[in-house]
Amino acid sequence: METGRILEIVTVLVLSSYFPILTYSFFRYRLTRKQQELELLLDRVNLLKNQPGAVKEHMAREFTSRDYFLPVTFVTFITFVGMVILLASWVIYGLPGADNPDGYRSVIFSGSAFWETASVYSIEKRNLAVVAFSIMGSFIGASQYIYRRFSTIDLTPGNFFSVGIRMVNAALISLMLAFLSKDIGLSEGNHILAISFLVGLFPERGMRLLLSKVKFFPKVEDEFKNRPVEVVEGISALHKQRLAEVGIDNVQNLAYFNFLILIIKTPFPVQMLLDWTAQAKLVVEFQHEFELLQKAGIRNVLDFLDALQNGANRLEEIAQITGISRLALEVNHENLRNDQSVQLLVHFKSELETFRVE
Structure with a gap:
């Protein structure tokens, strides 16, 4: 077997083993370290009296290796499959030869030439390339x-x-998108591969x-009412995924989600969650006008309440x-001032500021 084929097989196996290796490392090293940190912390505040194995038992119940087998195998x-198509498509179409001129061509390095130069299976090869680039x-x-x-x-x-x-x-x-590329005006060739990757x-x-x-x-709702959480400053695509796991899919969900539960169920710092939630409440309260408030240096409801104290x-x-x-500002100010969830945010802000001063 040629050296190139061997390297391709090794690369496929290495990339495919990323998730199992990371999971093993998580159980072998990260959980142990977390357990040690928790035991040290609780011991220093005298919360482990007569309970020497409490932390270990809790970690064992919370993180069970058998629960990870099926999801890790799935991904x-x-x-x-994606890496085989991308790097070793000769497994499907065979190696090139006199009787198989269209056999092997690396998808990742040849791009659209993978199907444009093929005499047979050109549509199938294009679609496989699209799938491979999207999986990549x-x-x-x-x-x-x-x-x-x-x-x-925080790996579950x-x-x-x-x-x-x-x-x-x-x-x-x-x-x-590849099927509809001609109908909707998308360019063929490498352009569709770039779109698939994105x-x-x-x-x-x-x-x-x-x-x-x-x-x-049919468009039956105002797009603003279902704004994604990315409109909140500081929330990235990765943050969005994590928030979605606790049921937060849009700005309104974030604005009205129980703040204490949000602290418990997510790994983000309290001050960061405070800012995100306060921004979301400003967006929900002022809707299309919330961007105008930024001209006055008001980013969230806490800034808004502070600004009107004078x-x-x-x-x-x-x-x-x-x-x-002026009427809209007065009405919204009154609504926010009487909102108990906003009062909770104000309390957290006050406590955090006191903590920083000390």
Whole structure:
């Protein structure tokens, strides 16, 4: 077997083993370290009296290796299929030869030439290339996401199911775009491969592109009412995935989600969650006008409440700068001031500021 073929097989196996290796490392090293850190912390505050094995028992119940077997196998299989198509398509079409001139051509290095120069199976090869590039994009995004969860010791079986399903969704969305490429004005060739790769990284954007090109579903709701959480400053695509796992899919969900539960169920710092939630509440309260408040230096509801502590003059100044009516500012201010969830955010902000001063 040629050296090139051996390298391709090794590369496929190495990339496909990323998730199993990371999972093994998580159980072998990260959980042990987390257990030691918790035991040390609780011991220093005298919370481990007469309970020497409490932390170990809790960790064993919370993280069971058998729960990871199926989801890790699922995402590993999808990765393996994508990498075989991408790097070792000769497994499917055979090695090139006199009787097989269209046999092998590396998908990742030849791009659209993989199917454009083929005398047979050209459409099939194009679609396989589209699927492979979308899985490659998904793999890159999934690798970053899983590693982040690994680093924060927040890696659950559901994370692997989530990234595996995203890979499948991305491949199907890319395939639909490839089928409709001529009808919706997308360029053929390497352009469709680039789109497939990006859809792999951002499946939701690929779905929005597909829906925008296929005028089938009637538009029955204001897009603003279902704004994605990315409109909140500081929330990236990886943050969005993590928030979605606790049921937060849009800005309104974030604004009204129980803040205490959010702290418990996510690994993000309290101050970061405080800022995100406060921004989301400002977006929901002012809707289309929230961007105008940024002209006055108001990023979230906490800034808004602080700005109006100086009375009527400040209210008039904000109205002049933003163009928002004085009545709207007064009504929204009253709503926010009487909102118990906002009062909780104010309390957390006060406590955090006191902690920093000390």
